[in-house]
Amino acid sequence: MPQVSKRLQFFGESVIRRMTRVAQTYDAINLSQGFPDFNPPDVLLQALERVTYEGPHQYAVTWGAPNFREALAQKQSRWMKLPLDPDKHIVVTCGSTEAMMVAMMTVCDPGDKVIVFSPFYENYVADTILTGAEPIYVPLRPPAYEFDEAELRRAFAQKPKALILCNPSNPSGKVFRRDELEVIARLAEDFDTFVITDEVYEHIVYAPYEHTYFASLPGMFERTLSCSSLSKTYAITGWRLGYVIAPPHLIDGCRKIHDFLTVGAAAPLQEATVTALQLPDSYYHGLTAEYAEKRDVFLRYLQEAELEYTVPQGAYYVMVNIEPFGYDDDEDFCHWLAREIGVAAVPGSSFFREPVKQWIRFHFAKRKETLEAAGQRLLRLKEYR
Incomplete structure (x- = not known):
């Protein structure tokens, strides 16, 4: 049989999407792949309902x-x-x-x-x-x-x-x-x-x-x-x-x-x-305020769990240092975290060209109650330091 394209050997599957599957396997709260667990604005859902019947449905x-x-x-x-x-x-x-x-x-x-x-x-x-x-x-x-x-x-x-x-x-x-x-x-x-x-x-x-x-x-x-x-x-x-x-x-x-x-x-x-x-512009100002609140909620839990992290200036991700847990491989740590703690993250090495293994990435584009549930689970990490 002929060989597949040589370019495929230079990259693998998405680590982010793989960690979503890990979250599903262990029924962990998915703070790996960055998607919300809340609905779009009502005006958008209402428009979608209208378009469902009125179209367009062609190219x-x-x-x-x-x-x-x-x-x-x-x-x-x-x-x-x-x-x-x-x-x-x-x-x-x-x-x-x-x-x-x-x-x-x-x-x-x-x-x-x-x-x-x-x-x-x-x-x-x-x-x-x-x-x-x-x-x-x-x-x-x-x-x-x-x-x-x-x-x-x-x-x-x-x-x-x-x-x-x-x-x-x-x-x-x-x-x-x-x-x-x-x-x-x-x-x-x-x-x-x-x-x-x-x-x-x-x-x-x-x-x-x-x-x-x-x-x-x-x-x-x-x-x-x-x-x-x-x-x-x-x-x-x-x-x-x-x-x-x-x-x-x-x-x-x-x-x-x-x-x-x-x-x-x-x-x-x-x-x-x-x-x-x-x-109107007020929507975007409200969006920023909403995510600022989510960030603050999640960071308070990280702080209470005595985790070292970098305060995000924008977007909805936070990098957390896992050195105190003694893992040589951040992906192994993320599997353990999902399995034993019930929260899914992304190993930071998937983002770095440098040989970096001490960072993992969480996202906080979730409802407040989801972040609080994840935060309560992360507090257990104090037992493993």
Whole structure:
């Protein structure tokens, strides 16, 4: 029999999704895969009910239904402070996962190099491999998760085609300061590099930190492919609605790639979500406040359990240090945690290029009662230190 593709040997299955199966095996509270256990906004559910009977139920325009792109352009123009044209600057994708792959395939050829900050969301490395590119890793060192400018410059000196920027960051919860983004922008300009951003947590940023859209920096819109989705903002991770925002010369390429990857995102879900995209700014301020409360609830339990952690600045993840438990392998610890304590986490080594085994990642995108139940279980960890 012929052999399967050689690229498959360079990456495995998703560790995050595997830990969800571990959670199910042991009936553990799933704080590994980052999806909510609460409903989307009522206005969105009501719109979905209406669309169920009224449609549309056939293909939308492959790069996004016109009314969806119009609503998205208006919303993102307001937040990004950029004059976005729904017909020139947007392609709608099947989630941000496809958006990132579309962006990578649009700008990268096999053999190109791509800068990836470590720790990183696991899909990024798979994206580089699937496009035939080569990752250049630049560490973000805990606990502050800051990069060294000289180290980053050396990475740019290798003439990468693109840099991937997750902001706010998964898994670390870091929100890049404006001065850090300006360093990246100067280097991208000096070395003529594209920047591919993953900004799915754009509305989950905790005071006093602020999110700056990279494309909004002076001169950066022309070289930035801004990827995001509606999954986290509206608690609809299963709807798989994402998008790329970029200048026309890049969007034209994105549309070609997207058309042959998935044809288009689900037409009825786009129609329903127009309603959510028209929500006032007060919704997004409320979302931030809601997640700030969830963060505080969960961190209080971590503190009471005497666990060392990094306070998230954005997103809904927290990295916890497991060194006091004496495990050499963080994945073994996560299996033990799910089995014996009843809480599922993700081994941090799946996010780091460096040989890091002392961190695990929890998420807190859950109802308060779920977080309290998980927290009560985690208090038992004091017995095992």
